[in-house]
Amino acid sequence: MADVAIQVDRLYKSYQLGxxxxxxxxxxxxxxxxxxxxxxxxxxxxxxxxxxxxxxxLDRPDRGQIRLLGQDAASLSSGARNRMRCRDIGFVxxxxxxxxxxxxxxxVLLPARVDAPSMGWLSRRRAVKKxxxxxxxxxxxxxxxxxxxxxxxxxxxxxxxxxxxxINRPKILLADExxxxxxxxxxxxxxxxxxxxxxxxxxxxxxxxHDLSLAEQADRILHLSDGRIV
Amino acid sequence: xxxxxLCLRYLRSRLIAYFAVLGVAVCVFMVLVxxxxxxxxxxxxxQAAKGLFGDIVIESAGLTGLGYYDEFTRQVARQVPEVEAxxxxxxxxxxxxxxxxxxxxxxxxxxxxxxxxxxxxxxxxGLHFQExxxxxxxxxxxxxxxxxxxxxxxxTERIRRSEMQQLKPGKAPSALRAKRLNRLExxxxxxxxxxxxxxxxxxxxxxxxxxQARLDAARLQAGGQDSKTVDELLIELEKLTEQAxxxxxxxxxxxxxxxxxxxxxxxxxxTVRYIVPGHKVVLSLVPLGQRLSMTDISPNxxxxxxxxxxxxxxxxxxxxxxxxxxxxxxxxxxMSAEYDADDPKVQIAPARCGQIHIKVAxxxxxxxxxxxxxxxxxxxxxEFHRRRPQAAGGDVSVQTWRQRQAKxxxxxxxxxxxxxxxxxxxxxxxxxxxxxxxYMIVMxxxxxxxxxxxxxxxxxxxxxxFLAYGAAVGLIGSILGCVGGYFFVRNINPIRDAMERWxxxxxxxxxxxxLFEKLPNEVKPLTALIIMAGAVLAGVLGAxxxxxxxxxxxxxxxxxxx
Numbered sequence: 001m002a003d004v005a006i007q008v009d010r011l012y013k014s015y016q017l018g019x020x021x022x023x024x025x026x027x028x029x030x031x032x033x034x035x036x037x038x039x040x041x042x043x044x045x046x047x048x049x050x051x052x053x054x055x056x057x058l059d060r061p062d063r064g065q066i067r068l069l070g071q072d073a074a075s076l077s078s079g080a081r082n083r084m085r086c087r088d089i090g091f092v093x094x095x096x097x098x099x100x101x102x103x104x105x106x107x108v109l110l111p112a113r114v115d116a117p118s119m120g121w122l123s124r125r126r127a128v129k130k131x132x133x134x135x136x137x138x139x140x141x142x143x144x145x146x147x148x149x150x151x152x153x154x155x156x157x158x159x160x161x162x163x164x165x166x167i168n169r170p171k172i173l174l175a176d177e178x179x180x181x182x183x184x185x186x187x188x189x190x191x192x193x194x195x196x197x198x199x200x201x202x203x204x205x206x207x208x209x210h211d212l213s214l215a216e217q218a219d220r221i222l223h224l225s226d227g228r229i230v
Numbered sequence: 231x232x233x234x235x236l237c238l239r240y241l242r243s244r245l246i247a248y249f250a251v252l253g254v255a256v257c258v259f260m261v262l263v264x265x266x267x268x269x270x271x272x273x274x275x276x277q278a279a280k281g282l283f284g285d286i287v288i289e290s291a292g293l294t295g296l297g298y299y300d301e302f303t304r305q306v307a308r309q310v311p312e313v314e315a316x317x318x319x320x321x322x323x324x325x326x327x328x329x330x331x332x333x334x335x336x337x338x339x340x341x342x343x344x345x346x347x348x349x350x351x352x353x354x355x356g357l358h359f360q361e362x363x364x365x366x367x368x369x370x371x372x373x374x375x376x377x378x379x380x381x382x383x384x385x386t387e388r389i390r391r392s393e394m395q396q397l398k399p400g401k402a403p404s405a406l407r408a409k410r411l412n413r414l415e416x417x418x419x420x421x422x423x424x425x426x427x428x429x430x431x432x433x434x435x436x437x438x439x440x441x442q443a444r445l446d447a448a449r450l451q452a453g454g455q456d457s458k459t460v461d462e463l464l465i466e467l468e469k470l471t472e473q474a475x476x477x478x479x480x481x482x483x484x485x486x487x488x489x490x491x492x493x494x495x496x497x498x499x500x501t502v503r504y505i506v507p508g509h510k511v512v513l514s515l516v517p518l519g520q521r522l523s524m525t526d527i528s529p530n531x532x533x534x535x536x537x538x539x540x541x542x543x544x545x546x547x548x549x550x551x552x553x554x555x556x557x558x559x560x561x562x563x564x565m566s567a568e569y570d571a572d573d574p575k576v577q578i579a580p581a582r583c584g585q586i587h588i589k590v591a592x593x594x595x596x597x598x599x600x601x602x603x604x605x606x607x608x609x610x611x612x613e614f615h616r617r618r619p620q621a622a623g624g625d626v627s628v629q630t631w632r633q634r635q636a637k638x639x640x641x642x643x644x645x646x647x648x649x650x651x652x653x654x655x656x657x658x659x660x661x662x663x664x665x666x667x668x669y670m671i672v673m674x675x676x677x678x679x680x681x682x683x684x685x686x687x688x689x690x691x692x693x694x695x696f697l698a699y700g701a702a703v704g705l706i707g708s709i710l711g712c713v714g715g716y717f718f719v720r721n722i723n724p725i726r727d728a729m730e731r732w733x734x735x736x737x738x739x740x741x742x743x744x745l746f747e748k749l750p751n752e753v754k755p756l757t758a759l760i761i762m763a764g765a766v767l768a769g770v771l772g773a774x775x776x777x778x779x780x781x782x783x784x785x786x787x788x789x790x791x792x
Contacts (some may be wrong), residue, residue, distance in 0.1 A: 058684060058785045079688065086686020097681045097789065101236075101243040111685040113232035121231040164685070 004067070005172055005204035006032040006055055011064035013050055024050045026227035027064070032206050032220075034171075037198045039218035040208040046224045048208035049176050055206065056089050056174045057081045069171060086115045090165030090203075092194075094177035096157040098149040098164075105145045108132045108163045115168055128167070135163045139193065155186030162193060173197070175207040179214060191217055233691055236682075237698040240671070247703060250667045250769075254707025255714065257657040258765045262715030264653055265757055267722070268646040270750015275642055277352075278544035279635040284317070284350040284587035285595050286604050287627075287634045288611060293518045294623035295320075295565055295582030302614050302621065303586060309610045312594040312603045315349035317342070318583035320559050324515030326489070326552060328505065329533070333491055338551045339515060341559030341583075344368055350589040356541040358487065359507050368555050369479035370537055372432045375507040379428060383421045386502050390414040413494060417502045424508035430475040431508070438474065441467050476508065476535040480558045483511060483534035487541040488548035498727075499748075509536045513552070519565035519582060530562045546638075556583070580620060597632070604630050657768065660707070664700055664772025672696065672776040679780050680788025689781040696777035697770055704769020708762040716758070722749045 013025040024047040032038045042048045053059045055066060057073055066073040069088060076084065090111075098107045112128040113121055136142055139159040149157055158178060165173060175194060179187030191214055198205045207218065215221045223230050241247055290296050296318075303316035320341035327334045345365035348354045354366040359378045363370070393411055397403055403411065445463040452460055471478060485492060485505065493503040505511065514531040534554065541548055560566055560581060570576035590603050608628035615621050632639060672679070679692055718725065726749060 053786050056684070058789070082683075082686045082688045084686075085684065091684050093684075093789065097677060097684075099678050099681065101239045106239075110232065110682075113235060114682070114686045114691070116231060118231055 003034045004031045005034040005036070005069055006206060007065075007067035008051070008055060009065040009067075011051070011054060011066065012062045013047070013054060013059075014062060024227055025054075025061070025064075028224070028227065028229055030222050030229050032204055034204050035198070035202040037195065037205045037217075037219045038207070038222060039215035039220070040206065040222045040224050040229075041210065041212055041215045042208075042224035044210055047227050048210070048224055051224065052174050052176050052206065052208050056091060057085050086111055087168050088171050090168070090170035090173045092158070092161050092165050092173065092175040092178045094180040096149070096154075096161045096181075098157060098160055100149055103146050103148055104136065104141060104152070104160050105129070105132060107149065107160055108136060108167055111164060111168050132163065132167055135166050136160075139163055153186070154182050155189060158182060158186070158190050159193065162190065162197075166197065169201075171204060173203050173205045175205065177209055178207065179209070179211070187214070232687070233694040233698055236695050237702055240675075240695075240699055241702055241706075244671060246667050246670065247699075250664050250703045250772075251707040251710065253663040254660045254704055254765050254769060255711035257653075257660040257768075258708045258711025258761055259715045259718070261650065261653040261657060261761050261764075262712060262753065262758060263718055263722075264649050265646065265761070266715070266719045266753045267750055268642075268649055269754060269757065270752055272639070272642050272646060273752075274543050274750065275639060276632070276635075278542040278547055279639065280631050281352045281356065281542050282547060283585075283631045283634055285590040285600055285631055286588040286607055287629050287631065288586040288588070288607070289584065289627050289629070289634075290622050291625040291627065292623075293584075295519060295584050296586060296626065297580030297582045297621045298614075298618050299583045299586050301618070302611070303588075305614055306588070306607055306610045309613075310603065310606045312590050313588055313607065314591050315346070315589040317346045317350045317587050318556060318585070319587050320519075320556065320563060320565065320584040321551075322515055322518055322559070322563050322584070324513050325529075327512040327514070328492075329510055329512055335489060335491060337486075337489060337513075339513065339559060340551050340553045341556040341563070342553050343556040347587075350587045353540065356487075356543075357484070357538050358541065359538045366538075367479075368482040368484070368537055372428055372435055372476075375537065376425065376428045376432065379421065379425055379506055379508065382503060382506060383418065383425065385500075386414065386417050386421060389496060389500055389502060390418060410496070414502065417494075417504050420504045420509070421506055424506045427475045427508035434470060434474040438467065438470050441470060477510070477533060480555050481532060481534050482537045482555065483513070484553040485511075485536055485539045486548045486551045486553075487539040488545060489552070490549060493539070497730075503539070505536055507535075507537050510534065511536060513554070513562075515562055517562065517564035519560075519563040530564075532558070532562060597630075600630050600632075604628060604633075654764075657764075660765065661768045661772040664703060664769055665775060668696060668700060668773045668776035669779075671699075672780045675780070676783065676788050679783050680785050680790075683783070683785035684789065692783075693777040693781035696773050696780055700769040700771075700773025700777070701766055702769075703773075704766035705762075707769070708765035711765065712758050712762055716753050719753050720751050722751050 008031065009029050011025050011028040012023075014021050014023040016022070028047075028051055040048050040051065050059070054061050055068070057066075057068070057076075068084065071084075073081070099110070102110065109128060109132050112124075112132075116124060133142070133145070136145060139162060141156060141159055141163065144152060144156060144160075149160070152160065158181075162178075173194070178194065179190050182190065194205060194207065195217055197203060205218075207215070209215050212221075288296065296302075299318040303318070306316060307313050320339075322339050324337055324339045325334055326337045342353070344367050345354075348364070348366055354360070354363065357363075357366055359375055359382075360366050360370050361378075390411070393407070393414060397407070441463060445460065445467060448457060448459045448463055451457070476482075487493060487501065492505040493501055495501055510533050512531060512533050514529045516527050516529050540553065554562075560583065565582045565584075567577055567581040568579040570578055588607060590600060594600060594603050611626060611628055615626070682692055683689075
């Protein structure tokens with residue numbers, strides 16, 4: 001099991017909508033091996049994003065177990081969960097979620113700033129900036145460093161979000177409909193990047209999408225339907 | 231580090247934060263200006279009280295007074311090493327008149343010893359015609375008075391000319407301007423008249439000096455024997471003294487600057503004097519110092535030559551008190567020593583004063599230390615009184631100047647506190663403003679908060695961003711308010727003048743009626759620091775609820791927020 005990066009076991013999650021309990025996940029079980037590129041496909045509302053948020057420690061399940069990199073998520077303190085989100089998990093969201101006040105470079109550096117202890121940032125700043133420039137260079141954004149998110153195209157924004165997810169060299173990359181808001185060309189570009197990053201750096205990648213043609217690029221496809229992996 | 235980074239980013243990029251900064255700045259400005267001005271008024275009143283009483287006041291209850299005061303002042307200086315100087319003082323009531331006019335005014339009459347008093351209080355600082363003299367006196371050189379009076383006349387003339395320049399040619403002056411010009415003309419004539427009296431006085435003084443020299447020589451020649459020459463010269467000198475344009479030194483007076491009708495203030499706050507050195511005034515007072523019944527009270531009256539005027543900057547003192555030589559007032563108030571009618575060598579009662587004012591060394595003149603010295607002086611008095619029971623008939627109080635003036639100072643202190651509280655309450659507006667603005671910012675930033683949490687920021691870290699943001703808004707606002715308030719207070723007088731010039735409104739402070747030459751314009755660094763600290767605290771307080779809300783936000787919900 002040491003080679004399993006994400007282990008999800010009988011996961012349940014429901015939300016209350018007024019007086020109605022909405023059971024989104026009903027015993028989801030799957031695993032993603034270390035270095036694997038897995039895609040979860042399912043119709044809209046099938047619980048894909050909920051499952052990804054739980055796997056990324058952004059939310060807590062009602063029942064079931066999540067093990068990330070061999071650690072039981074339930075046993076982690078909230079500080080340890082924060083640290084894990086910061087260092088071991090990178091997120092890419094459908095709507096990019098870049099901070100509008102920051103330029104491209106500052107957005108990419110943000111997780112490294114969060115990770116640094118109060119005074120530690122000053123000593124590691126130079127090295128981290130160099131790494132951020134390298135990543136952005138690799139993603140074709142070297143001439144956009146000082147631009148604000150509003151000055152970028154959708155594809156460029158998503159590449160910045162991807163660079164932000166990569167800055168702390170996470171072992172796991174979680175992508176929630178990363179191409180959902182892009183045209184097909186830009187979408188393909190992002191997917192190619194995800195694929196390449198997965199191959200070159202051996203990151204475990206879990207992507208959720210409703211588009212089967214995109215999911216087919218993954219090593220393995222998991223189908224989520226009615227709150228279960230089928 | 232990311233907290234500070236994001237806080238500064240938000241501060242720079244959110245226009246609405248500038249409104250919060252502005253709100254804090256306005257509140258800090260208001261509180262600083264009001265507290266500084268009130269502090270200034272209080273300081274002036276305190277200085278005036280100190281100037282009038284010295285550091286410690288010994289006072290007898292009722293009108294019986296304190297006897298053997300010189301003996302006691304010598305003793306207290308020996309017994310209490312902190313005591314630097316002491317001087318007797320009398321205060322009573324009387325009627326002031328200006329001869330050849332129908333002017334009369336009720337006044338308080340203070341009997342003081344000069345220059346001894348300068349060692350006890352800062353009396354000399356308020357003198358106008360003896361300004362700069364280290365030892366004030368009731369007998370200043372006539373030449374000096376002439377010089378200063380010349381300057382005074384020039385000052386009056388300058389004001390008159392500037393008023394004349396404003397007249398429009400070919401047009402009759404307004405009734406108000408005509409009245410002002412009339413007053414200035416009268417003052418000019420009065421001052422010219424005084425200058426002439428001083429000129430004559432200088433002349434007489436010269437003749438009297440020569441006569442005195444001849445008298446001294448004749449006395450020396452007579453060798454203590456009766457001499458016709460000496461007698462003749464004496465009579466001549468007395469005659470000259472009578473004719474002299476100014477009264478002898480024991481009949482000189484210093485007026486409080488502000489006694490109604492003796493001077494006036496222009497709209498621009500310049501003082502113009504009618505009665506100046508050289509003029510004579512008449513004082514009548516009921517002698518209150520003697521044991522007498524109501525039926526046999528008859529007033530004592532004497533004529534005095536004005537030698538100066540004095541200002542403490544506090545209207546209640548300056549508009550009411552005139553100062554006479556101590557021994558003269560003692561005599562007029564029937565407080566001199568009483569002797570047996572049958573045997574004039576037997577003293578029945580000692581000469582008395584109303585109060586003894588004591589000056590304490592500056593290092594012991596602060597509140598607690600001064601109270602300790604005050605207790606020592608009280609002990610010294612009790613011991614003295616045991617030895618000399620005749621020194622006082624009734625109760626004697628020994629108080630610090632603050633205790634003595636508590637009735638005046640305490641209400642002003644309370645007013646200052648009240649103003650600070652009122653403005654403090656108004657300043658809660660700043661807290662509410664920051665709260666509302668931050669709440670808005672937190673709502674706008676919901677998704678960003680989700681992102682921050684997704685990349686590992688803790689709840690405390692997210693709260694820290696907004697608390698630091700609030701503190702920064704408070705700090706920047708308070709620095710701006712403080713700098714603005716400082717410059718406003720420092721320039722409050724020119725600002726007041728400009729307001730009056732432009733709008734005819736001087737912020738409720740009309741120089742013509744109040745005796746403060748200027749509004750207080752000092753800012754105490756400690757006051758500014760406390761107000762700034764309060765503003766930063768207000769900023770943090772206003773940000774607390776939004777910060778807690780941001781910290782409690784669930785990352786998933788925040789990311790989904792539209």
